[in-house]
Amino acid sequence: MHNRNSTLILTVTLAILLAFGSMAFAESKIVLKPKIDSFAYFVDTSPSMSQSYGSTGSPKIIAGLNALKRLNNVVPELGYDSALYAMPDFSTYSPKATFSRSAMASGLASIPSDLPFFQSTPMGEGFANLDKVVAKWQGKFAVIFVSDGLTNSGRNPARVVSDMVKKYGDRFCLHIISVADTPRGKANLKHLSSMTPCGVYVDATDLADKAILDKFAQDVFYTQEEELIVEIVEEVVVPPVVPVQEKIVFRNFNFGFDKYKITDEMVPALTEAASMLDEYPNLKVMVGGHTDSSGSEAYNQGLSERRAKSVADWLAANGVAPERLQVKGYGELNPKYDNKTKEGRKLNRRVEIDVEE
Structure with missing residues (x-):
C-alpha cells in the first residue's frame, strides 16, 4: 500500500562536475498522492x-x-x-x-x-x-x-x-x-x-x-503534496567531464499536535538525511520549524523553534557538523496548507530541510 503519511518531499537534483563555483535554481510543484489502493x-x-x-x-x-x-x-x-x-x-x-x-x-x-x-x-x-x-x-x-x-x-x-x-x-x-x-x-x-x-x-x-x-x-x-526542486549547476574546468546525475531526497518531518520531540517513525528518514549530508560535505541546509494556527502566535513561535532544534540536534548527534546546520522557527506565519481543515493543520506541523548553498 502507498504511504499515507502526509509528509512533504524535497527533491534536490545535483549536477556533480569538477568545479570551483556554483549557481542554484529552484522551483516547486504540487504532486498528487493516492489516499487509497x-x-x-x-x-x-x-x-x-x-x-x-x-x-x-x-x-x-x-x-x-x-x-x-x-x-x-x-x-x-x-x-x-x-x-x-x-x-x-x-x-x-x-x-x-x-x-x-x-x-x-x-x-x-x-x-x-x-x-x-x-x-x-x-x-x-x-x-x-x-x-x-x-x-x-x-x-x-x-x-x-x-x-x-x-x-x-x-x-x-x-x-x-x-x-x-x-x-x-x-x-x-x-x-x-x-x-x-x-x-x-x-x-x-x-x-x-x-x-x-x-x-x-x-x-x-x-x-x-x-x-x-x-x-x-x-x-x-x-492528497496534494509539494516538492521543491533545487538544481545546483557547478562551474566546469577543462577538460570537460561527462556530468553524473544524482538525486538526493530530503524528507520533511510532520509532528503531532503540540509535539516537538523526535519519534521512532522519523528516525529512518533522519538517518537517510544524515547519510546524504555526509555524502555531500559542502552542502549546508536550513532546518526550519513550522506550526499550524492552533494556539497563540507567541506560543507557536517557540514551538516551531523547538521542532527545528530537535531535528538539527539529532542530525548533529549523528555525524552532521553543526556549522552546516542553520536553525529557524517560523511559527504559524508560513502555512502551506489550509489551517481550516484537519489535514491542512497536520501538514503545517512540519520541519523542512532546505538547501542553503
Missing part, C-alpha cells in the same frame, strides 16, 4: 431510481450517472484499482483493474437507464453482495455509492455496512452521491456515510459546481 463505484438501479429527481426533470438514475461521470472525469490516474458494480441484482459493469478514466467511462455508459418498474429494493442484500467482492481486496479501499436511499425489503443496509466497518476498520471508506428526494432517503444515506469516519456525503446536483466536484474528488481519492 482501490475503489468501487456502486450504483443503485432499483425501480425508484427511474422516478424524476427534484427540479431536474431527469430520472434519478440519469442524474446519478451524470454526477458519477463528472466525478470520473476529474479522478487522477494514480495507479489505484477500480471497479463498477450495480444493485439490487448485483452486476459487474467494469471488473477490478488499474483505474483508467476512459475504461471506466465505457463501463458507466453500459449501465441501463431504462429500469424495471416492478421490483423490490433490497439495498442490504446489495451491500452484502458487494462485501463478498471487496473481502478479497488488499489495502485501503473506498466505495462511492449512488442512490436515492430508499429500501423496502431484505436486510437492513446499515447493519450490513456496520458489519463491514467491523471487518475492515479504517481500511474502508463509504462515500455517498445522493439523488434522494425524500426525508427518509436522505436520512438513510447520511447515516450510511457517517458510519465510516472518512465518509463524505454530497448531493448529485452539487457536483455540477466545479469547486465542490474537485473537493469531493480530493477528499475521496488523493
